[in-house]
Amino acid sequence: MSQANQQRPALAALWMTGAIVAFTLMAIAGRAVSFELDTFEIMTYRSAVGVVVVAILATVFGKWGEVKRDKLPMHMGRNIFHFAGQNLWFYAITVIPLAQVFALEFTSPLWVMLLAALFLGERLTRLKLFVAVVGFIGILLVVRPWVAPPSAGMIIAAAAALCFASTAIFTKRLTQSQTITCIMFYLTIMQLVFGLVCSLADGDMALPTGGNVAWIVLIGFAGLVAHFCLTSALSVAPASVVMPLDFVRLPVIALIGVMLYAEPLDAMVLLGAALIFGANYLNIAGAARLERRNSVTS
Template sequence: MDSSKPQIGKAALWMTGAIASFSSMAIAGRELSVTHDTFEIMFYRSLVGIIVVSLVLTLSGTWHHVTTKRIGLHCVRNAMHFTGQNLWFYAVTVIPLAQVFALEFTQPIWVILLSPLLLGERLTTVRVMSALIGFAGILIVARPGAAPLSTGLITAALSAVFFALTTISTKKLTQFASIGCIMFWLTVIQAVLGLAASGIDGQIALPSAQTAPFLLLVGLAGLLAHYCITNALAIAPATVVVPFDFARLPTIAIVGMILYQEPLDQWTLLGAAVIFSGIFMNVHAENRNRLATLPGHQPNK
């Protein structure tokens, strides 16, 4: 639940776990794309999640934390995440991993812009400037007119919008729901959505000896990533937590170069750096404002 004093250091550690999890999931998602469509990946990922979450709830004796309170918000939150995650899985199969992550990094920009509408947070001048700098970074990565605006670029950018909406709704849920409750409904609701979507064409590819390990990895990594993010959001503001995720870019760029011979695109790296600078400016201002409100704080001369 929310703490009266943000715990930035602990939130950073939780986000480190999220970074490793999301990077692993990107690799597994690309390997699975040969056999499974994105809906099937989401379905099997959610089945793994249901087993793990149910086991944790049983061993910890916390099934009583799982309630249907605000189930509508749980459904909305997971429908938005389901949409964003499917767009993301598609993007990792058609454009370089570093490009996907660079565009996904615009998630904090959307959090900044949407938080005043959905969380009642104030839209300050610094936040507006941060958003403008972030969009400049998007233009550098996408380079409309200089490079073809592919479906992969569009889906990667759209996934960031849905992930931002997911982040905001998660922040709302942490005010009255336990992490176990949030994770349980995450897996159950998205399993239903995944089954319905993957079965529309009347065909659902079953796991094979080759795909089963990657499906297990996607399920565990996705669950761990959300567990880490939910813990981080429970102890620090969304506009502070999300920027820690930027450490993923150099990691995934190197992985893409080694595993898939993807070149280190200078425009992608430059655009991501511009996006990061905008978000960092906002984070710095947020931290400075919080320090100024602490009792006995002496401003720098």
């Protein structure tokens, strides 16, 4: 990690403010259109907006030469998981409180840690096992199966986090040889095709209306902006700085849920999410210490 990265936390905070706003707007817009469109239709129109934006940016900045075809099967695998995860996420935000969805979404890095050990051969240390246990306790506090069986919405939100973790594993492999432009191009194109196939499967696809077209455009832009801001934040500061800023999403979305949807402000959900965050932070801090140790000895 460069010295420059470690000295730009203010810029990282600015990028993360943009990411938090974008993620929040995407959740609000997703709820707004869910009364007229199903998740497949939302994903279709979101991807269509994404295709237009990526095409314009690739043309303006001369990036078309970066779009390669040598990793198409890996792009396909990544986008199948991302499409599934995003559909599950859009459904979850309509059936359970937004704070619960975001809290369970924070489990994604824990799944990445476990999946990396299984599929990338990364070592599962005692610290990582401890992190997994702490994170699991946090999940239990969010879901509270001793009070009532987990609802379908909770299970779906957890499944979305697992799909996002699988997406991250594919992304980690792809970024070794593919640019962001290439990854984003196949993301939008493939998910547009997936969305069209799923939306048309029953022969009845709802079209955008004057009442929801603005929400659809907002979803498309917010999704791209959120991930761009998050990636930019990680490029100017270490994950140990960015991640606490990302956690601000939870109290923000909890307050949005209270103000816009009269959702209860559940202290146990916030406590469970704090444990999940703490587990993720311990894992990142441990990795940072190991990296510094290796850089000193090399």
